[in-house]
Amino acid sequence: MGACHDHRVEAHEPIVGPHQIAFEAFGVRLMVSTSDPEALDMVLATLPPGWRECPAEDARPQFALLRELAGTYTLTRDGSALHQGLELDLCAGLLDGQLRGEVSTRAQDWVFVHAGVVAHEGRIALLPGKSFAGKTTLTAALVRLGATYYSDEFGVLDGKGLVHPYAKGLSLRDNGRMQPSDTPVERLGGTAGTEPLPVGLVALTHYRRDGSWQPKRLSPGEGALALLPHTMPVRTRPAASMRAVTSALGRGALVLQSPRGEAEELAPLLLDELARRP
Secondary structure, three states, X not given: XXXXXXXXXXXXXXXXXXXXXXXXXXXXXXXXXXXXXXHHHHHHHOOOOOOEEOOHHHOOOEEEEEEEOOOOEEEEEOOEEEEEEEOHHHXXXXXXXXXXXXXXXXXXXXXXXXXXXXXXXXXXXXXXXXXXXXXXXXXXHHHHOOOEEEEXXXXXXXXXXXXXXXXXXXXXXXXXXXXXXXXXXXXXXXXXXXXXXXXXXXXXXXXXXXXXXXXXXXXXXXXXXXXXXXXXXXXXXXXXXXXXXXXXXXXXXXEEEOOEOOHHHHHHHHHHHHHOOO
């Protein structure tokens, strides 16, 4: 038993290497190092939109994606292991979640809202929701109908309440895969937005198999309170979160709340509502 235990520890001993990237996104500086070029290439493909390199000494925390002797990978944060013994794609996916969490909660000049986001007729449709609520499916359905893609993950609000793009690939499952893969919006026949726009519509909805879109219109105050739990820094910066949400809804945004059925049925109704906004 003792010999087997020692062998398992050795197999998970990470192989340290020189490959690294320090980057800044939305004012947050982070660093990732890897033990091989293949892992670094995978990291670069999943960095937040708009990232740029920065000095390594300014980047905190520092993450590492390190190959183990067994060929699997360890994910560390400031030298402490978060996960061990994982395949590279799964380990990189967990790292992606860590990086998104750091950026979305620590950005000081922005408030991130967990939402799908598209634009139509110069206005933003914000689709807030928890994971597995169907945000990406609805976002993709809107893009297929001609809406401009902003994000299937975050609506990024500035101090004036305008929404900026976070246009990573859409996390869609295809070819029967269990794990989603990032799908470029161009593959759906769509384009990504580049300019900040005001919110015209907020659809507080989630998929239900027997769901029917029968929306209740919320007041701006009710809408702000309903949207606030979906803001990423609500616990650390509640006042800033409320200001950003209030500003976003204060431009005449329509806030609707209802369960929904299939995304393809709701998408044209939302675009019609958005087109009617002043």
